[in-house]
Amino acid sequence: MSRIAYVNGQYLPHGQAVVHVEDRGFQFADGVYEVWSVFDGRLADFDGHLTRLWRSLDELRIDHPMTRQALEMVLKETVRRNRIVEGLVYIQVTRGTARRDHPFPAEGTPPSVVITAKSLPLSKGNALAAKGVAVITQPDIRWGRCDIKTVGLLPNVLAKQAAKERGAAEAWMVDDMGLVTEGSSTNAWIVDEEGKLRTRDAQSNILRGITRAAVMALIAEEGLELEERAFSVDEAKRAREAFYTSATGFVMPAVSIDGVKIGNGKPGPIATRLRALYLEAAERDAI
Structure with a gap:
């Protein structure tokens, strides 16, 4: 089965999942990430990783891309669509897409969100x-x-x-x-x-x-x-x-x-x- 990625509101085949060339994560490394381990299709240490994600975003003054409940749902759906039993799920949130310039883009520029998941057998x-x-x-x-x-x-x-x-x-x-x-x-x-x-x-x-x-x-x-x-x-x-x-x-x-x-x-x-x-x-x- 081909892998599925979530990119800015869409679930896409991994090979078709792309962000804009002027995404600030690509241009400036202007973004944050988190990784959850997956056990039996479920997310480990969920609250701790989510709290740290929110803190990282706040420290860099990047807007939260969605509510906690919505993010939990999207993370779990990405795991489900990829049929991950043991493995990990990765999220990256950047300041979004804007004309390349060092200062922050205009207020209201939506963050970019990418979520991927992959199998990683515990036995390894x-x-x-x-x-x-x-x-x-x-x-x-x-x-x-x-x-x-x-x-x-x-x-x-x-x-x-x-x-x-x-x-x-x-x-x-x-x-x-x-x-x-x-x-x-x-x-x-x-x-x-x-x-x-x-x-x-x-x-x-x-x-x-x-x-x-x-x-x-x-x-x-x-x-x-x-x-x-x-x-x-x-x-x-x-x-x-x-x-x-x-x-x-x-x-x-x-x-x-x-x-x-x-x-x-x-x-x-x-x-x-x-x-x-x-x-x-x-x-x-x-x-």
């Missing part, structure tokens, strides 16, 4: 998690408002490509102080030498990950010790465990960083446990 991610993945580090060259989930992702693209070329699954970005900020599309975590879970505090220099927040709630339920405190690359390499979180990777154990083995070089018990707990909760609570 589970197989990766069972073995663990490699991570590399890269300088963080992004802008200062990484808390906004914008489509301006060129630094992330370069970091992810560097990881791919070195046989790694992810790149962790490092600031001028040698501290890990986050991954190119994930939040970074370690279990440090003292056995404490650590992840960077969610200020404007990192994205406030929805999966990150869900995992933090699970950590509290499990009674584990957590510090929202930055860690250096050296601390990460000395850690007992390392992993990352994201809407599509869930909780993914990292078994090496820049070629240095983490712990015994196998997925650690805490990351493995948190992945199982997250998947159980996400599947149970998806809508």
Whole structure:
């Protein structure tokens, strides 16, 4: 079956789904996006992702394209039309189409909305998690408002490509102080030498990950010790465990960083446990 995309009010075959050449997302990366995982045809962490989408739009002063209820309906219909059982649904909202000029277009210019969905079998991610993945580090060259989930992702693209070329699954970005900020599309975590879970505090220099927040709630339920405190690359390499979180990777154990083995070089018990707990909760609570 051919894929179906939603574009500005229409459901279209994927190959025919287009936006105007002067859409501001294409011209200026003037837009935001979100991704939901799909379990059994239902959306995981729905409220968290929707709240972050609204916040990103508000921070950039882009109008909400529709009501919450309407957006929920369109997202679910896109999933249904694509017959997604396990996978993801992606939304991109831009400031709309207007003559190319840096200032905002005229008031009332409607935002552009694109929604796509694709299958992504859970078994594939589970197989990766069972073995663990490699991570590399890269300088963080992004802008200062990484808390906004914008489509301006060129630094992330370069970091992810560097990881791919070195046989790694992810790149962790490092600031001028040698501290890990986050991954190119994930939040970074370690279990440090003292056995404490650590992840960077969610200020404007990192994205406030929805999966990150869900995992933090699970950590509290499990009674584990957590510090929202930055860690250096050296601390990460000395850690007992390392992993990352994201809407599509869930909780993914990292078994090496820049070629240095983490712990015994196998997925650690805490990351493995948190992945199982997250998947159980996400599947149970998806809508």
